[in-house]
Amino acid sequence: MLSAVTVAALDPDAPDAGAVAHYGDPNREQRILDTEVGLVDRSHRDVLAVPGEDRLTWLHSLTTQHLTDLAPMTGSELLVLSPHGHAEHHAVLTDDGTTTWLDLEPGAGAGLLDFLNRMRFLMRVEPADVTADWALLSVVGPQTDEALVTLGVGPLPAPDVVPVPPAKFATGTLPGRPTIRYSAAPLPVFGGWVRRMAGSADLLVPRAAVPDVIAAGGLPLAGIWAYEAQRVAARRPRFGFETDHRTLPAEVGWTAAAVHLEKGCYRGQETVARVHHLGRPPRKLVLLHLDGITTDELPARHTPVEAGGRAVGFVGTAVRHHELGMVALAVVKQNVTPETELRVGPSTAAVDPA
Known part of the structure; x- marks a missing residue:
C-alpha cells in the first residue's frame, strides 16, 4: 500500500x-x-x-x-x-x-x-x-x-x-x-x-x-x-505562481493558448493588441537552473531574481527535477539573457538557453 x-x-x-x-x-x-x-x-x-x-x-x-x-x-x-x-x-x-x-x-x-x-x-x-x-x-x-x-x-x-x-x-x-x-x-x-x-x-x-x-x-x-x-x-505557466498583479498574457506565453487576437472587444483588449504589435512585452518566462551548492532549499514562490544586486524578476515555481536538478520557472525582464549573472536568494542561477 x-x-x-x-x-x-x-x-x-x-x-x-x-x-x-x-x-x-x-x-x-x-x-x-x-x-x-x-x-x-x-x-x-x-x-x-x-x-x-x-x-x-x-x-x-x-x-x-x-x-x-x-x-x-x-x-x-x-x-x-x-x-x-x-x-x-x-x-x-x-x-x-x-x-x-x-x-x-x-x-x-x-x-x-x-x-x-x-x-x-x-x-x-x-x-x-x-x-x-x-x-x-x-x-x-x-x-x-x-x-x-x-x-x-x-x-x-x-x-x-x-x-x-x-x-x-x-x-x-x-x-x-x-x-x-x-x-x-x-x-x-x-x-x-x-x-x-x-x-x-x-x-x-x-x-x-x-x-x-x-x-x-x-x-x-x-x-x-x-x-x-x-x-x-515544459515551461507551462500557472496562474498565481508565474503571475503577479501586473502580468500581461504575452509575458508568460498565454497568447498562444488563451488569447484570440482578432475576436472583438473585451476588457483589456487594447493592451493585448498594443503589446503584440510592438512585439516585445516588458517581461518573459524563463527556466532557471539553480546551483544547489550554497543551499538545497528550494526558493519560495515570488522570491526575487537579482542581477548586480537589483531585482530583475521573480521565481514562480521551483522544483527538484529528476534529470535537470534544481530548476525554477521565473518571470524576468526582457533584457535578461543566458549570459546574465543571476542570484536567487543565496543561490547562483542561470537562464536555460533553450
Whole structure:
C-alpha cells in the first residue's frame, strides 16, 4: 500500500495543501510521468459550472477567447483581464453541449464566480461553484491514449492550435475559433468527461466516484510534486505562481493558448493588441537552473531574481527535477539573457538557453 504524503503535512499554507505531494518516491513518480503514464489527483482545483443558452456568447464577450461557435465536447483556455490588460483570472474550460465547465486554481473559484455573477445582467446563464461535487484527475504521460482506452474513452485527437501571427498581422488572418481546441468525450460508467491535453488528459468526475475511477484505470499514482516538476520542465505557466498583479498574457506565453487576437472587444483588449504589435512585452518566462551548492532549499514562490544586486524578476515555481536538478520557472525582464549573472536568494542561477 502506497503511503501518501500530503502537501498540507509539509506546508499547510501552500496553495496545493489539498493535494498529495508524493507517494514515497517523488523521482520515480516523475520518471513514470515522463516515460510511461500515471494518474495525478488534482481534485483540489476549483470547478465552476455555467449552464444556460447564452453561456458561450456571454463568456466570449467577457474573456480573451473566441467561444461563440465552440462545438460540444470541446475544450480551450481563457483569461479575464483588468481594464489595463493584466491577467486577473485563468481557467481551462470544456463545453459538453449544455454546460461550460471551468477548472481553475485552488481558491480562485470564488473570485471568478463573483465577477461572472456581476456580469450576468439579463443573460440566460446560471454560474455556480460545483467544487464540492466534482473533482479533476489527470492522466499524464506518453501512454495517455492507452490509459484512456482502458477507461472506455479514446484515443482522442491531440490539441489543435492556431499559430500565433506575427506582429502587425493583416486583418482576417485568424479564423473565428478558439486559438487552442482540446478534444473531449463523455466518460462512460462514472459520468463526467475526459479532455485531451498536450501529453496528458484531464478527467472531471463526480467526487464520490474518484476511488472507483482510480481503481478502474489501474494506473500508478503520482503526487503533485511530480506533476509540477513536469510542468516546470515544459515551461507551462500557472496562474498565481508565474503571475503577479501586473502580468500581461504575452509575458508568460498565454497568447498562444488563451488569447484570440482578432475576436472583438473585451476588457483589456487594447493592451493585448498594443503589446503584440510592438512585439516585445516588458517581461518573459524563463527556466532557471539553480546551483544547489550554497543551499538545497528550494526558493519560495515570488522570491526575487537579482542581477548586480537589483531585482530583475521573480521565481514562480521551483522544483527538484529528476534529470535537470534544481530548476525554477521565473518571470524576468526582457533584457535578461543566458549570459546574465543571476542570484536567487543565496543561490547562483542561470537562464536555460533553450
